[in-house]
Amino acid sequence: MCGILFYNGENVKPKDYSNDTELLLEFYEKDITRARNNTELTTSTQFNSLIPYIISRGPNYCSLRYDPSSQNFWFSSVLSLRSPFTKQCVSNERYVLQYNGELYNDCTTASLLEFENDTMYILKELSSSEHGVTDVIGKLNGEFAYTIYDKLESCVYFGRDKIGRRSLSYQLNSDDNANTSIYITSCSGKSQGSFINCDGGVIYKYAINQHTLTEVGSIKPDYMVTNMVDLEFQHMDTKIDELYELLQSSIYKRLVTIHPLHAEQNPISVLFSGGLDCSIIVSLICQELVRQNREKDITIELLNVGFESPRTNMKPSETPDRLLAIESAKIIKGNFSDIDIRLLEVDVSYQDYVKFKEHVVDLIYPKATVMDLSIAIAFYFAAGGKSNSGYNRNGIVLFSGLGADELFGGYYKFLHKSLSEIQVQLIKEINNIHDRNLSRDDKVISSHGVEVRYPFLDDDLIEFTTTSIPLNYKVNKLILRKLAFKHLNLGKICEEPKRAIQFGSKTAKIVDGKGKGTDIL
Secondary structure, three states: OEEEEEEEOOOOOEOOOOOOOOEEEEEEHHHHHHHHHOOOOEOOHHHHHHHHHHHHHOEOEEEEEEEOOOOEEEEEEEOOOOOOOOOOOEEOOOEEEEEEEEEOOOOOOHHHHOOOOHHHHHHHHHHHOOOOHHHHHHOOOEEEEEEEEEOOOOEEEEEEOOOOOOOOEEEEEEOOOOOEEEEEEOOOOOOOOOOEEOOOOEEEEEEOOOOEEEEEEEOOOOOOOOOOOOOOOOOHHHHHHHHHHHHHHHHHHHHHOOHHHHOOOOOEEEEOOOOHHHHHHHHHHHHHHHHOOOOOOOEEEEEEEEEOEOOOOEOHHHOHHHHHHHHHHHHHHHHOOOOEEEEEEEEEOHHHHHHHHHHHHHHHOOOOEHHHHHHHHHHHHHHHOOOOOOOOOOOOEEEOOOOHHHHHOOOHHHOOOOHHHHHHHHHHHHHHHHHHHHHHHHHHHHOOOOEEEOHHHOHHHHHHHHHHOOHHHHHHHHHHHHHHHHHHOOHHHHHOOOOOHHHHOOOOOOOOOOOOOOOEO
């Protein structure tokens, strides 16, 4: 996982640098604080102000690269998850690549593993492709964002994966002297203004000499949801088994691509409310560890957050998600007694809520509703993983159950709707998840120097779910509940109703009960 910042424009130079040759400044792990505190790496106040957002995403390495011939700046940070350690950005004779994410292209075959690192794999594909950047991006399967500078064409391509699981935004500027510049960044904060989140799957191209920004392609399918029904449930068992195999595959891909998994005692963290979706994720991880004979080597950290609410006088330990998490963790521990499963109870005082509120509002920009804040601040503290027991999160890869409600009709608003209405709503949910959820969530979670992965949003699983599962199997997540009972022995967790994190953790209307979630902050 990495942080990306790219800039092209006139009148910006590295601080105290007058040469006409390329510049590379590198900061390794022990020097990261020095880079964070150096607020004058360039002559641009805006560029310098964006650097701390990028550094927070990659605690192992960062670099500033400047090319005077193109007037390009690259600032990159690295959270190293695979061996060998690969710096960012990387280049060959034609391309300069910044890459943030994980690829799952044939992840068990030599075609990817011989390079062992996604960034170098993409760079090689760019070198050998006859059809250029858009062809290479179209073949990638995973969770990623990127910038690719083409030296020959003097342009930069950038974008997000087809679902939009990694954040990326841009800002195109023109001043009174007709000077044009572009910023592309993983996270911008709100102070710089007018940044736009990239749409999931869109391939953007900025032509530097022409100062034009165009959309040159899209890798995102226009997801539709089948209207097929099976009122007699004749195929339920078969579909459950097929879905289970795809979930197993999704979990496997997201586990074996964590290099530290091959080291002793490296924890795996899961954002854990105690509900159905995250309990399925935890149980599937446990099953995979058993298959790999690693059940005694790996700790699983269940990150559960609760907030002190002055409006209701409720303590964090009394929140619905905390009480449910305790009960659900007992069930899962009972199923996997050989695995060290730890429930991390993250208690957030109202004082800390107030202290960090503006920071979270800043991170999620341009999202800016009351609901965005109430969801984001819960993820922010959960990902931080500061437990009241004194044992804090050690895992650097977090698993999330996001996507289950969008694919299987889990939201409260689906209740009491007809099947045709559910179909329309499901189409909206999965096609808009890049904007509604993923940009916001990635920005706050990754600000802790960790990476989040989404097993329910696996490309193959989405394809199967939207095209091959009868619509009536998705009413109140029926097929997921039956899968959890048949294959995962989750008992009463299978019957748990959906509860949004802002209500379960008590961040919603934390001070007063007025207003709506869609109100602008």
